[in-house]
Amino acid sequence: MRKIFAVLMLCSFSEFALSQIKLSGVVLDSATQKPLNNAFMTLGAYKVIADANGNFSIPQLTAGSYTLTITHIGCDPLALRLFLVKDTFITIFLPHHLHAFEEIITYAHNSREPDARLIQTISSKKLEQLAAVSLSDALINTNGISFLRTGSTIAKPIINGMHSNRISVLNDESKQEGQQWGSEHAPEIDPLSAGSIEIIKGASTLRYGGDAMGGVIRILPPSFRDTSYAEIALLAKGETNPKGGLIGLKLERYKPKSRLGQRAVFNVKRNGDAQAASYTLSNTGFEQLSGSYYGLLKKGNSDFSFTSSAFVQRLGILAASHIGNLTDLNRALSSDTPLINLPFSYNILAPSQRIQHYTGKIKWENKSDKLGLVSSTYTIQNNHRQEFDNHNGDLNAALDLNLWTQQLHLSIDNHLEDIRWQYGAMGEWQQNTFKGRYFIPNYLRYKAGLFAIATLERDAYLVEAGLRYDVQHTTSYHYEKDILKTDQFEFSGLSANVSGWRRIHQDVRIHLSAATRFRSPDINELFSNGLHHGSASLEFGDLQLKQERAYSLNAALNYNHNNLRFQVEPYLHYFNNYIYLKPSGETQLSIRGAFPVFNYVQTDASYVGTDITIKYQLATHWTTELDGALLLVKDHRNQTFIYGIPAQRTTGKLKYTFDGLSLKNAYWTVSSSYTAKQNRMETNEDFTDSPAAYTLLNTELGGQYQDTRLHVSIGVNNILNTSYRDYMNRYRYYADDVGISIFLILNYTF
Amino acid sequence: MKQFKSLSLTLIALLTLTFTFNACKDQVDTPPNPNEEELITTLELTFTNENNASDVRIFKFADADGDGGNAPTITDSIVLAANTSYSLAVRFLDESKSPVEDITTEIVAEAIDHLICYTTPGDLMITILDKDANNLNLGLAATVKTQAVENTSLTIRLMHQPNQKNGNCDIGETDVEVTFITTIE
Structure with a gap:
């Protein structure tokens, strides 16, 4: 708590009084x-x-x-x-510091245990108000997070400039295992099933595995209120672009007597082709069906929980983006509009993706004086990804990958005198099998990890140190010229982290974290060998790749006083043997024509950047916010820029809060975001120049309807119907991004 | 004691599950052999002199392992006589199989989704002879008329145009694109 430094004046008056x-x-x-x-x-x-x-x-x-x-x-x-x-x-x-803003960075975990991580949390209520059926919906307004997109339906979060294998998405403590190596493979998460979502930027996340250098997105289970209740919540969203909507249902009940809480969530979403500012983006329809069940039983000092979830998605791939060779790509690039232009439709034709993800999880937690909090979790996941192309049509998948994962986590969280100790172990079994076209081989992988973290908390500071060891063994199976090849890979290494925060003034806190971590080359980086249709390029992996190591420094300065909040989060990541896909500058001739060649190579690279948020309360009901994300990335071995790094961005927002228009706790926001042109690219490396800078204008009005439990919001995105292309969207070669869209979200709890 | 009981029960359940999934292991070590997949490795052009049936010229482009992998092995140059009319027959083959598979029959079966296009910067005059069910050009058979002596090139493209075909070359996806150096002597 803040220390008292009140200025106190004691003025006393003498006036005689006796007993009273x-x-x-x-x-x-x-x-x-x-x-x-x-x-x-x-x-x-x-x-x-x-x-x-x-x-x-x-x-x-x-x-x-x-x-x-x-x-x-x-x-x-x-x-x-x-x-x-x-x-x-x-x-x-x-000293009446009526802070206009709640603390956005919490320096402690929600259990109020001392913790040195930088955490941002998005509550379940917020997720419902956003009608978030994908991680990108859920994280859209979070500063410091951007997205690697493939059209409007596939988005992968980027933290500290990193994505895919350098970011982990966790269900509580178990890593979500999909085909995350692919840039057009979004995480198979339904945020509406979550209790809340935590974003942990930077490298102070040893507990969750050594390879998440950029950060961690953690999906937390819901918590139940400690009274007897049963409620039904309905969620509906309609939007004009892409035309379609969402219906969600949530059932939740808690019985204090049996100490049993249960929650079931069911969501269905469907929309047709999206519209760019001046044309239809053909075959970009989307269908998603997701549901989950969560049960929590408390008995004595133990908590037992059970989670199961299902996620099924079918989505179209922009018809014009599926091309044969470099000639086709050049044809697409020289045209202002997509080469395939069909009328609006809800139908999804080839090329398309069908993704299924199923998870089952059992968790047991026990609290005792002797051992502290002991927790053990078993998770099983199945991810089935099918990609259909124009050749094989809708029936036979051209790419068919089936991934099974089992994970076991054990951890002990204990206090010895004034130090909090966390130790744990994890084991993982994973099997991938494919049908159809070869892209990555069949493999069987075992992983194990051990960690220990010690945390010391004092009034004005907190220090944490952690150590982690990870080992993995992979056996791969694939055919090369009719001969079955079996390869074995083993990678292991240590990760370490020292971090902490210090209050240097009652309104100012600083956070500092230093870490070293490693990431083993992923299956695609080792084995890719062939044509990537979406980008008309030949991609070659390298079996000789070594693991990459990162040395990271993350800091945060947080100032919160009266009407002003200021937050800066600078970071520096230096990589040895950084693995990335580099254009070779050469083309290779095949019967399909000529293709540019891309190779997975290793280099030394640095990521230097900062996320900045400034909030200022102008008047009682008016608040402004300015967000910025700056990032500079460099390849030090070759003294060049690296391909595919997000451009600089800023967002400005004006918010008016009021009671009126039959709404309570209502808000109206107008925001404008500016994305610069990515100039840090090598000439002639990409197929085309990076897209021009653009500005988007959005607005939203929302609140609780009278005294009911109905929450309404209505908004317009891309108000000016700006035509733009984003450097981080793979469709930028073929078509503009999405134009104006109006949405309405209704959320009612019975 | 109770904790141990539930813990051991969980462990047994886990072991059973692990055992069950290890049963899938058989699948892992028997991946599909991609060579069994359809592949176009070879483009074969047969020119027959319309005035001399015994003047048959065959030119080939072959990339035995398809996209990626090794570079193409056969890259013939076309050599034709000046001021002559040839009938051209085109075949697409998969020579990675034994016996060699003729993909041309599949293209004929899906003629409404395919178009073979010919482009040359020179003076060759190419007329497509065959049509699909919608009476649009297919391009497996053509007449090639040579003019004067020249050094030029001939590009042959197999376009895949599902639900889009309108006779125009610049739509759809390129399945095959080969440029032959061409000498008219």
């Missing part, structure tokens, strides 16, 4: 000298509340020494030692 003494006074804001009403005062057995003018009085006291405590919303409690001998009037100046 009266203490009276006034409470003023130290900054404005204006009276503060409703300050709550305690003096021995007496409890009084200051009136509207800040006045209070406590009569009928006897002479003696007392402690007067004053509490007020937005202030730190203040305790005064008084020695009363006669009637006394005091003026109390309270």
